[in-house]
Amino acid sequence: xxxxxxxxxxxxxxxRVFRPDLAKSPxxxxxxxxxxxxSRSDEAKKFGxxxxxxxxxxxxxxxxxxxxxxxSNYNLYGDLSWRVMETLRTFSDSVEVYSVDEAFIDxxxxxxxxxxxxxxxxxxxxxxWTGISVSIGIAPTKTLAKIANHMAKRKKIETQCVKxxxxxxxxxxxxxxxxxxxxxxxxxxxxxxxxxxxxxNAFELSNMREEWANKHLGGVVGTRLIKxxxxxxxxxxxxxxxxxxxxxxxxxxGDPVSDIQNIREAIxxxxxxxxxxxxxxxxxxSAVSVFIVPKEExxxxxxxxxxxxxxxxxxxxxxxxxxxxxxxxxxxxxSLYENGRLYKKAGVMLSGLVPDSSIQANxxxxxxxxxNRMLMGMVDNVNFSMRDxxxxxxxxxxxxxxxxxxxxxxxxxxxxxxxxFEVR
DNA sequence: TCTGGGGTCCTAGGACCC
DNA sequence: TCTGGGGTCCTAGGACCC
Numbered sequence: 008x009x010x011x012x013x014x015x016x017x018x019x020x021x022x023r024v025f026r027p028d029l030a031k032s033p034x035x036x037x038x039x040x041x042x043x044x045x046s047r048s049d050e051a052k053k054f055g056x057x058x059x060x061x062x063x064x065x066x067x068x069x070x071x072x073x074x075x076x077x078x079s080n081y082n083l084y085g086d087l088s089w090r091v092m093e094t095l096r097t098f099s100d101s102v103e104v105y106s107v108d109e110a111f112i113d114x115x116x117x118x119x120x121x122x123x124x125x126x127x128x129x130x131x132x133x134x135x136w137t138g139i140s141v142s143i144g145i146a147p148t149k150t151l152a153k154i155a156n157h158m159a160k161r162k163k164i165e166t167q168c169v170k171x172x173x174x175x176x177x178x179x180x181x182x183x184x185x186x187x188x189x190x191x192x193x194x195x196x197x198x199x200x201x202x203x204x205x206x207x208n209a210f211e212l213s214n215m216r217e218e219w220a221n222k223h224l225g226g227v228v229g230t231r232l233i234k235x236x237x238x239x240x241x242x243x244x245x246x247x248x249x250x251x252x253x254x255x256x257x258x259x260x261g262d263p264v265s266d267i268q269n270i271r272e273a274i275x276x277x278x279x280x281x282x283x284x285x286x287x288x289x290x291x292x293s294a295v296s297v298f299i300v301p302k303e304e305x306x307x308x309x310x311x312x313x314x315x316x317x318x319x320x321x322x323x324x325x326x327x328x329x330x331x332x333x334x335x336x337x338x339x340x341x342s343l344y345e346n347g348r349l350y351k352k353a354g355v356m357l358s359g360l361v362p363d364s365s366i367q368a369n370x371x372x373x374x375x376x377x378x379n380r381m382l383m384g385m386v387d388n389v390n391f392s393m394r395d396x397x398x399x400x401x402x403x404x405x406x407x408x409x410x411x412x413x414x415x416x417x418x419x420x421x422x423x424x425x426x427x428f429e430v431r
Numbered sequence: 432t433c434t435g436g437g438g439t440c441c442t443a444g445g446a447c448c449c
Numbered sequence: 450t451c452t453g454g455g456g457t458c459c460t461a462g463g464a465c466c467c
Contacts, residue, residue: 017449038453045449045453061452079453106449106456194447225446228459255455354454411453
């Protein structure tokens with residue numbers, strides 16, 4: 008059996024840990040730039056606030072019901088996420104962190120009858136130690152565990168946030184009450200397609216033939232999905248130590264930008280952040296790409312129109328040193344920039360990642376290379392302990408006119424001394 | 432002028448997830 | 450007026466090779 012542990016309305020729960028006065032009242036959290044709503048408490052959902060909808064469209068609903076609003080505070084969420092995952096590791100060696108607020112645990116070897124009590128213990132300890140409430144779904148496959156988890160969330164009181172589906176009857180019943188668009192791996196496109204075929208719930212989907220799924224649901228992905236729904240595990244537990252194959256840092260600008268100097272600063276800043284992520288997993292990049300997205304002039308109904316303009320370069324040798332990456336990145340952005348045009352977003356992607364085997368000072372390399380590594384180590388240490396960019400490259404700029412809006416951000420209670428929670 | 436078949440590798444783009 | 454950011458996996462199609 009496999010379990011998925013999923014934090015309830017994670018970002019909202021994080022805000023509430025330090026605002027107990029909001030424990031029972033509606034809360035939402037906004038994306039970067041205060042653009043979309045990306046987390047809603049149950050109370051906010053009840054008032055009809057939609058997921059991933061633009062903030063400005065929900066604003067009147069939010070004001071009308073006196074819903075508390077926060078800009079996203081990734082500093083805080085990252086820290087609380089780490090605490091939740093560490094707590095889970097006190098129960099199992101096989102914790103697979105799937106996202107900032109979700110983890111799978113492999114329960115094979117445990118008697119099925121013992122699992123619900125074990126899960127309840129996990130739920131209680133995480134809540135007691137971190138203040139974050141979680142829901143747990145348990146089933147023979149990851150896809151079914153996700154479905155069980157949704158049921159636990161939907162019926163919090165009845166299930167106490169823990170739901171196991173193990174027998175054929177339990178699984179069939181769960182599949183019947185799950186709509187196809189709620190199945191893990193079925194997005195909007197495929198949901199529409201399935202509904203056109205007359206398949207509306209997960210039970211009907213599970214009865215489709217694998218060849219059919221192969222033809223209509225994206226090849227092997229589709230066949231795997233059918234197997235998983237039928238209790239045959241195809242999505243295995245991943246090695247948690249696996250490193251990323253690509254690293255990206257991309258952002259919208261707070262306001263559209265036309266000045267090349269501002270864009271260069273943004274690119275240098277994003278490159279620094281990406282290089283940091285690169286070093287954290289002990290990799291070096293052998294290719295850099297950058298993109299910018301012009302603000303589209305015509306206001307068509309679909310705001311996603313106006314796509315990225317990209318440039319790409321292969322480096323002569325892989326590196327993880329920030330300034331060796333900034334230089335090509337800025338050169339690329341210069342080649343893309345058109346004077347007089349207005350841009351709304353830019354990004355940097357590092358790929359062709361290889362292990363940086365010589366992350367330790369290397370006797371056989373030129374001294375400059377070694378001192379660069381030591382420099383990077385120091386910069387990372389300072390920036391990590393303080394969080395945010397205390398040390399940064401001059402090319403990243405100091406005024407940062409282009410940076411995103413975050414007007415409603417809470418304090419970084421757990422990672423900044425001067426923002427510690429105060430009790431009077 | 433006429434022009435096979437099979438394989439690999441790479442890239443772009445689609446779909447999905449949270 | 451105002452719509453995130455960071456990833457993964459898969460497929461199709463082009464370039465190239467013999």
